[in-house]
Amino acid sequence: MADTVPVGAERASAVDWVAVAAGSLGALMATLDISITNSALPQIQGAVGATGTEGTWISTGYLMSEIVMIPLAAWLTRVFGLRNFLLANAALFMAFSMMCGLSTSLVLMIAGRIGQGFTGGAMIPTAQTIIRTRLPRVQLPIGMTIFGLIVLLGPLLGPVLGGWLAENVSWRWCFFINLPVCAALVTLLIAGLPADRPCWRAFVDADWTGIIGLSIGLSSLTVVLEEGQRLQWFESNEIVAISAIAMLGFVLIGISQFVAPRPIMRLSLLNNPRYASVIAIVVAVGAGIYGISYLVPQFLSLIAGYNAEQSGGIMLLAGLPAFMVMPILPRLLGRVDLRVLVVSGLLCFALSCWIDTGLTAQSAGHDFVWSQLLRGVGQMLAMMPLNQASMASVSKEDSADAAGLYNMARNLGGSMGLAIIGVLIDRRNSFHAEAIRESLTGNSVLGQERLAANAAGWLARSGDLAYAKMQALSQLAAQIDVQAAVMTFAETFYVLAFAMLVCVPLALVLRMPAQPAGSRSASSH
Known part of the structure; x- marks a missing residue:
């Protein structure tokens, strides 16, 4: 792929590529964990004493928190600094994965999955940002190819890996497998990203109207989309109430576009x-x-x-x-x-x-x-x-x-x-x-x-x-x-x-x- 870069063009350094590798590994881990529990769901439900209906929250909890974190990642990166933010997310993702793997109750499992989704959701857009900011434009196609492969292959590999682990090892390894991956991710982040300082002013001056709207709007919409068919949509009082909360969230997002200096x-x-x-x-x-x-x-x-x-x-x-x-x-x-x-x-x-x-x-x-x-x-x-x-x-x-x-x-x-x-x-x-x-x-x-x-x-x-x-x-x-x-x-x-x-x-x-x-x-x- 070297000849994709014209002679004389600026090239990314080895450290830049380490940063790209770190971002890509984090995104792969996050996309894998979206679907890795799908094949192992019967074994997980049995172990934590969940019914089929309750078990759907093992997947919904992850998706609900992930979709909230994805648009928040840019703001949180500005607040904490890219390396600090990703290191914290990698450590927390590892902790929440251990929590899921050691769970003996549905409450603990769902709490762990929500935590996984929130910390994993940060790794997907930040990987794309690292590629865009660390690679020169002539090498951008290579970086975006790597990112695109991860986005495509993560959901494909998740059910296969989860099914194999559940059948041949234990469903708990669907979560324990993240331990060595997170350790490698932390190493790459320290080597590839420069140290940076938090900017607490960005936290104080944040678009809190938009943040609240985004959090309740997207999470509620995800629940409506995931659970609506099972609960017969608007025949269910629960779906009607959650839809109203989602609408309130989107109204707040709309207001923030006009009142916030920098909308979330x-x-x-x-x-x-x-x-x-x-x-x-x-x-x-x-x-x-x-x-x-x-x-x-x-x-x-x-x-x-x-x-x-x-x-x-x-x-x-x-x-x-x-x-x-x-x-x-x-x-x-x-x-x-x-x-x-x-x-x-x-x-x-x-x-x-x-x-x-x-x-x-x-x-x-x-x-x-x-x-x-x-x-x-x-x-x-x-x-x-x-x-x-x-x-x-x-x-x-x-x-x-x-x-x-x-x-x-x-x-x-x-x-x-x-x-x-x-x-x-x-x-x-x-x-x-x-x-x-x-x-x-x-x-x-x-x-x-x-x-x-x-x-x-x-x-x-x-x-x-x-x-x-x-x-x-x-x-x-x-x-x-x-x-x-x-x-x-x-x-x-x-x-x-x-x-x-x-x-x-x-x-x-x-x-x-x-x-x-x-x-x-x-x-x-």
Whole structure:
């Protein structure tokens, strides 16, 4: 990748690359821990005495606190200094991970996960900020490629690693594994980042209206999106109350845009059409990535009977293109029109979803191979340029605020995507199951033939006619549910494909600032 830097251009020092490595390792740890508990959830729930409903808070608690911290990270960096802030977060993340791993009650587990989300959320935007501020512009594609790979691979590797640890070692190691990673992170941070002093004036003069609004608004919205479908949305008094709190939070954020000298959430950055286009696309792509990470394992589990480890192997296929193209991707980012890459990525992602609309009740893991590989190409071609465009569209001074807004938008898009998919699956599944049952009347020749064949099979095995008929009816009901689920999955993949296509016109608005031909001026902005 060395020839991506023109002769005579400013190059990053070894210390700069150590700083980039530190930021990247922190981001990888944070993105892994979003999903590492998903596969191990049954074992964790059993150990802490949680029901299935209560167990959802093990994931929701992390997401709720993470999405609050992401936009706060820029302000807290100014208050404490980058190195102090990241060292404190690494130490606290390690402590909260130990708390989760040693938990014997649900309360302790949720408290630990909220702490993990809050400290881990700081590491994602700060990694992007380190890359933007420590690398010259001509080497920015390399740094953003590293960051983009982490954002893509973290959610893919999390369930696989968590499932393997839960099955072969212990679910507690889903958290204990962070101990050596945090130790390595602290070492890299001390070596790669200069010592800095806190600026307590930034704490005193902070936009407290916006901070309070952001904290209650984003956390409440995350809870509504995560729990809304399970609680039947606005039929639940709990969801209505939490939605009202979220609205209050957003009103306070809006007020802060006009009264605060420096708002905690710099919505004014969206006045830049290049940056605003990036945010709109990343919301949709975030919904697609999180949606697929939910849909494919659900299909493999419900329809093909795969366990978490087997499903994880299929999900990892989407990561292969990233490793294969990694050596040439920085060159592509520097030489190919950004719009071409993003549009190509969106089209590949849409095509991969369209391929999966042809799945049947007999489909298994091998039927996802080509769609997963194509999806991996699409995610990479779309997300990598967007990572770079989000930083290149703003000045270095605005990069921390822009990184927070960008990463918050991606996570919020993921939560919104999962909420919409949950509603779609629940309602369309019921619709299709009811429609199939209505078509199987007593006069349905095909239905009667299938019922008779199933009953004959059970009669041959049991010799009891009443039992055989009961089992045949039960078998037919299960087949109806499977067919309804397959039809619903197909419709959901159609919706995701459509969402990607809608983003294509937005991608045409994107622009990359012209880079000077290889001189030091390329990195002076």
